[in-house]
Amino acid sequence: MKLWFKLFISSVLIVITAVNVTMTWMLSTNLSAMLANERENAAVHHEYLCTLIKDAVAYERLSTDAFMVTEDEIGNIAEKIFMAQLREGSSAVLFDESQSAITDNTDEFSLSDMFSAANDEKSISSAIKKVPSDNGEEYMIVCCSLIRLEGKNYYLTDSRNITEIYDQNREQERLSGWVSIISTVLFSVVLLIVTKLFLRPLDRVNHTLKVIAGGNYSKRLKVKGSEEFRSLSENVNLMAQSVEENYNKIQSVADERKQFIDSLSHEIKTPLTSVLGFAELMRMKPDLSSDEVLDYSSIIAEEAARLRSLSGKMMELVSTGNGSLEKHFARLDELLTEISVVFEPIIKAKGVKLNVVTEPVVIMADRDLFKSLLYNLVDNAVKASPENETVSFSCKEERGFAIITVSDNGKGIAPDEQKKVFEPFYMTDKARSRKAGGAGLGLALCAEIAKKHEAVIRLKSEVNKGTAITVTVKAGGAGYDENNK
Secondary structure (H helix, E strand, O other), X not given: OOHHHHHXXXXXXXXXXXXXXXXXXXXXXXXXXXHHHXXXXXXXXXXXXXXXXXXXXXXXXXXXXXXXXXXXXXXXXXXXXXXXXXXXXXEEEEEOOOOOEOOOOOXXXXXXXXXXXOOOXXXXXXXXXXXXXXXXXXXXXXXXXXXXXXXXXXXXEEEEEOHHHHHHHHHHHHHHHHHXXXXXXXXXXXXXXXXXXXXXXXXXXXXXXXXXXXXXXXXXXXXXXXXXXXXXXXXXXXXXXXXXXXXXXXXXXXXXXXXXXXXXXXXXXXXXXXXXXXXXXXHHOOOOOHHHHXXXXXXXXXXXXXXXXXXXXXXXXXXXXXXXXOOEEEEHHHHHHHHHHHHHHHHHHHOOEEEEEOOOOEEEEOHHHHHHHHHHHHHHHHHHOOOOOEEEEEEXXXXXXXXXXXXXXXXXXXXXXXXXXXXXXXXXXXXXXXHOOOOOOHHHHHHHHHXXXXXXXXEEEXXXXXXXXXXXXXXXXXXXXXXXX
């Protein structure tokens, strides 16, 4: 069941109940007030009849000089008064002490309960009697009191027809029913229109959410309407923006991984083809000369070394992208010294000099990964340097940051290629890089490790003048213990 329908039905039921309860209470109150007024008027009229009868009996006794007015004469006097004073639909009866009527009695209802209630001259009992009639039922208001005449007790009763009051009440009930029905219909129509108008922004929000769920993450809601819907629209827009940003990040990661896999497949294909090709050639030609065997085996060894380097770099690159690092205190001068020792045979074989200038700077880092970063920077610089050139390797501390610089005097990198060198598998000189066993993963690995250490890596290069790469990382020597590294 939809929200608008629930609100509509609930509101209509509440209004119908409230209107019916209110009208029933008003009609009941009105009827009670009218009956109370009729009782009061009936009591006044009854008291007036009692006074007239007493006065008439006293006058009859005085005018006739009689010692006592007889019961028959009292009945005749009462009959005359009734005929003169009673209106149509009203009647009165005078009863003697034995509750026998001494005047004409046309009443069709029992009065025994009223006789017992009228026990003295000061009290007037009244009741509403329902009697059958040709038109169905009639309602009579009956008053009864004790009246003392000529030393005897008599009972005077008079009744008035108040059926008109009940008829008016029933007519009012029918009118109230029609008013309730018409007002309910009108209210329902107005409420339906108002509910639809008020909840229209909710339909707009629902439609927008469906569009976003369908993949259109750039869809946004117009912030308008009541304060609640404005707040809801703003929250939906924030959610859509967050979903779009996360989707773009995931898509970017997926694209990068696809590109990585495509490049990896391409890079692996070439050395594998060479290895398989020359291995098959050696297997198919058993009469190869020693020089040919040496050449083919050298090629296979070079390509295998390249595959080993490629797989190792790839695993390092993947491992740095997952999980958190275990950072400890590390002295950069020690790391640089260790790396210079590793490169000593390499630079001697190539005829390159390595100039290391270090300061005892302490940082928080994953020692093995950060060492891998520095190794790759030096390795690239050595590969790019011609013979008899110098590769500079230095670190220093400035304003709470450790600044590491690796520079060479090699061929340099063109400006349009400088932004691409940190991408996986990108190589500025593909022929030279492949011959040296490179895979284009070194600087990509360096960038990933620097990112993990919240370090900034910058490249500055000029063609035919050389390249300098600077890594800036926060220094943190507080708490460093030389004996507990």
